[in-house]
Amino acid sequence: MELLSGGDMLMRALQDEGVEHIFGYPGGSVLHIYDAIFRQDKIQHILMRHEQAATHAADGYTRSSGKVGVVLVTSGPGATNAITGIATAYTDSIPMIVLSGQVPAERVGEDAFQETDMIGISRPIVKHSFIVKRGDEIPEIIKKAFHIATTGRPGPVVIDIPKNTTAPTERFPYSYPETVSLRSYNPSVKGHPKQIKKAVELLLAAKRPVIYAGGGVILSDACDELVEMAELLGYPVTNTLMGLGSHPATNKQNLGMLGMHGTFEANTAMHHADLIFAVGARFDDRVTNTVSKFCPNATIVHVDIDPATISKIVEAHVPVVGDVKDVLTKMLVQVKAAETKPDQEALAEWWSQLNEWRERYGLQVAPRYKTDGEKLMPQEVVSMLYKVTEGDAYVASDVGQHQMFAAQYYLFDKPRRWLNSGGLGTMGYGFPAAIGAQFAHRDANVVCVTGEGSIQMCIQELSTCMQYNIPVKIICLNNSALGMVKQWQDMHYEGRYSGILYEDSLPDFVKLVEAYGHVGIKVTKREELEEKMRECFALKDRLVFMDIEVDPSEHVYPMQIAPGAMRDMWVSKTERT
Amino acid sequence: MRHIISVLVENEPGALSRIVGLFAQRNYNIMSLNVAPTEDETLSRITITTFGSDRVIEQITKHLNRLIDVVKVMDLADGAHIERELLLVKTRAVGAQRDEIKRVTDIFRGQIIDVTPSIFTIQLVGTSSKLDAFLEAIDPLLVMEVVRSGVSGIARGERHLSI
Numbered sequence: 001m002e003l004l005s006g007g008d009m010l011m012r013a014l015q016d017e018g019v020e021h022i023f024g025y026p027g028g029s030v031l032h033i034y035d036a037i038f039r040q041d042k043i044q045h046i047l048m049r050h051e052q053a054a055t056h057a058a059d060g061y062t063r064s065s066g067k068v069g070v071v072l073v074t075s076g077p078g079a080t081n082a083i084t085g086i087a088t089a090y091t092d093s094i095p096m097i098v099l100s101g102q103v104p105a106e107r108v109g110e111d112a113f114q115e116t117d118m119i120g121i122s123r124p125i126v127k128h129s130f131i132v133k134r135g136d137e138i139p140e141i142i143k144k145a146f147h148i149a150t151t152g153r154p155g156p157v158v159i160d161i162p163k164n165t166t167a168p169t170e171r172f173p174y175s176y177p178e179t180v181s182l183r184s185y186n187p188s189v190k191g192h193p194k195q196i197k198k199a200v201e202l203l204l205a206a207k208r209p210v211i212y213a214g215g216g217v218i219l220s221d222a223c224d225e226l227v228e229m230a231e232l233l234g235y236p237v238t239n240t241l242m243g244l245g246s247h248p249a250t251n252k253q254n255l256g257m258l259g260m261h262g263t264f265e266a267n268t269a270m271h272h273a274d275l276i277f278a279v280g281a282r283f284d285d286r287v288t289n290t291v292s293k294f295c296p297n298a299t300i301v302h303v304d305i306d307p308a309t310i311s312k313i314v315e316a317h318v319p320v321v322g323d324v325k326d327v328l329t330k331m332l333v334q335v336k337a338a339e340t341k342p343d344q345e346a347l348a349e350w351w352s353q354l355n356e357w358r359e360r361y362g363l364q365v366a367p368r369y370k371t372d373g374e375k376l377m378p379q380e381v382v383s384m385l386y387k388v389t390e391g392d393a394y395v396a397s398d399v400g401q402h403q404m405f406a407a408q409y410y411l412f413d414k415p416r417r418w419l420n421s422g423g424l425g426t427m428g429y430g431f432p433a434a435i436g437a438q439f440a441h442r443d444a445n446v447v448c449v450t451g452e453g454s455i456q457m458c459i460q461e462l463s464t465c466m467q468y469n470i471p472v473k474i475i476c477l478n479n480s481a482l483g484m485v486k487q488w489q490d491m492h493y494e495g496r497y498s499g500i501l502y503e504d505s506l507p508d509f510v511k512l513v514e515a516y517g518h519v520g521i522k523v524t525k526r527e528e529l530e531e532k533m534r535e536c537f538a539l540k541d542r543l544v545f546m547d548i549e550v551d552p553s554e555h556v557y558p559m560q561i562a563p564g565a566m567r568d569m570w571v572s573k574t575e576r577t
Numbered sequence: 578m579r580h581i582i583s584v585l586v587e588n589e590p591g592a593l594s595r596i597v598g599l600f601a602q603r604n605y606n607i608m609s610l611n612v613a614p615t616e617d618e619t620l621s622r623i624t625i626t627t628f629g630s631d632r633v634i635e636q637i638t639k640h641l642n643r644l645i646d647v648v649k650v651m652d653l654a655d656g657a658h659i660e661r662e663l664l665l666v667k668t669r670a671v672g673a674q675r676d677e678i679k680r681v682t683d684i685f686r687g688q689i690i691d692v693t694p695s696i697f698t699i700q701l702v703g704t705s706s707k708l709d710a711f712l713e714a715i716d717p718l719l720v721m722e723v724v725r726s727g728v729s730g731i732a733r734g735e736r737h738l739s740i
Binding site: 119120123124127128129131148153182183184185306307308311312 | 586587590591594595598602632635636639640642643645646647648740
């Protein structure tokens with residue numbers, strides 16, 4: 001058998017796992033590993049400019065492709081810088097492998113240079129973590145880590161690697177385990193037949209049903225099954241922020257996003273529903289509004305792979321623990337075979353009601369913004385982006401108003417096209433995530449919709465894009481303020497703008513990106529938007545930064561009113577339900 | 578309601594911190610905690626007494642089960658069970674106090690396990706409420722130190738926690 005050092009075993013194990021890219025940043029504790037990277041040619045290491053960006057890039061790579069992103073950082077500050085990205089992935093159940101260097105085992109606990117307790121610091125934000133004790137454990141740990149990260153409810157796994165375990169001086173026989181067995185980890189993936197049967201019965205008996213589909217549908221690769229189920233039943237579908245793209249936004253059965261900034265029709269439908277079929281969703285507080293007032297008339301059927309998610313916030317009448325794809329596949333068989341069919345009369349009545357709501361305030365028929373003012377509106381920029389990219393781009397976003405506008409006005413018809421930090425709400429996520437997505441899809445249009453606030457949190461990655469020729473398109477909705485905070489200060493603090501203004505300190509973004517060797521385009525007028533955006537996307541091989549001045553006074557609507565029920569919303573600055 | 582949750586975990590470094598961390602992170606209560614190896618050297622048994630509504634307890638057991646190192650979880654309060662806790666108390670014991678403390682210790686079926694001319698160390702085993710009652714029965718001014726092991730428990734009859 002071949003003898004390899006711990007460092008070489010690590011690289012070999014990653015190759016055997018099919019890894020093609022590592023997003024990383026070197027340092028003292030990972031020198032042996034970097035030497036092993038140098039001496040192989042199957043895996044490309046991408047030098048990011050900050051460890052946070054490395055984790056977001058791996059995350060964007062994963063979300064857009066389904067392949068597991070791998071991060072390599074050094075000990076101490078390298079590890080702590082990665083924390084935000086790990087937490088972002090954890091909250092959104094994104095599989096990721098984070099390899100963090102550690103000081104040599106004999107130094108651990110001595111407050112050595114660049115030592116930090118990575119296992120301890122990352123504990124609440126990982127699915128699991130490992131410490132390598134001996135170099136020869138590495139293949140098995142890698143195998144287990146990928147298994148844990150990708151099965152059950154996915155999530156990030158940290159592997160802390162003391163420097164001595166990767167030293168070239170010690171060599172071990174290498175073999176990569178074919179299977180993995182963990183007696184303490186057997187996620188239940190198959191739904192219970194009795195529960196599935198009950199769920200089907202309830203589904204078929206519903207008169208005002210809503211299918212509430214979340215990110216779990218995408219993670220489980222069950223979008224086709226969801227679409228088929230919705231079509232078969234003729235029921236409306238609403239998506240969570242994380243679930244956008246799991247059911248095509250342009251499908252007439254799709255009510256759009258629900259929740260705090262969800263559509264009027266989706267939120268109102270939820271409130272009046274007699275059956276909520278929750279699939280791969282977790283009743284997040286950004287969905288439910290006040291829980292005690294949530295969907296008062298609805299029977300709740302909840303399908304999720306994580307038992308701890310079921311009845312955590314909202315009591316499920318029929319819980320089905322299992323992989324969404326498995327459960328939906330089995331339910332489809334039963335729905336097709338069932339003698340009872342959905343009550344067509346009730347359904348027709350329900351749809352006529354839904355359509356009336358949609359006509360009243362639907363984002364596509366009655367957009368929540370006006371285009372007669374002088375200033376460009378952020379929503380029309382997103383709509384233009386949708387038009388110019390023909391709805392087929394990978395869209396990463398940061399966090400804030402622009403994120404909600406992108407979620408509302410870019411109609412995602414396919415899964416894995418929308419990359420955003422839905423759960424943790426991490427500003428700085430979008431740009432590196434877009435870089436990761438571009439590595440997974442070299443020829444696709446990859447866009448980062450951002451704001452002048454968020455983009456500055458990871459703007460150093462402009463340099464990475466120059467090095468690796470990553471032509472992402474940055475659409476910066478520049479409203480000269482931290483817009484979402486401003487909106488809340490407008491609504492709840494009588495317009496006392498605390499800590500959200502830059503006082504003329506914003507950089508000239510066009511010059512800034514030019515300094516990095518990229519193309520910058522400034523847009524201030526409505527008339528020039530389309531032309532300049534087409535110009536931007538015509539530059540296939542260049543990173544283009546569009547700095548677009550938008551109306552600073554705009555708010556995101558609809559917006560749920562708290563405390564309140566799903567249906568309680570502001571639909572504009574002056575109108576409420 | 579008070580629950581006694583027994584957890585079998587892999588005898589791995591960090592396993593205990595994951596469990597304790599979970600309670601802290603999710604704002605669950607720990608009234609007592611007891612950790613020790615089992616007859617299988619690859620496993621440890623952790624017993625946690627906690628309180629909360631049925632819904633909270635359900636969440637606790639679900640989240641414990643979610644931890645990769647956790648092999649099995651049992652809520653002893655779900656069925657008939659036996660619980661015991663060990664109490665060690667060091668008290669001042671001089672003159673007439675010596676007889677009084679000895680008498681109370683006998684009533685509670687405890688033992689005096691260390692004696693000096695002025696100090697008794699008492700051992701008592703029982704349910705937590707029995708230990709509480711004992712501590713209430715002796716003069717608190719005499720008590721120098723109280724050590725409690727935390728609750729250990731086992732289900733009655735066929736029900737058992739093993740792999």
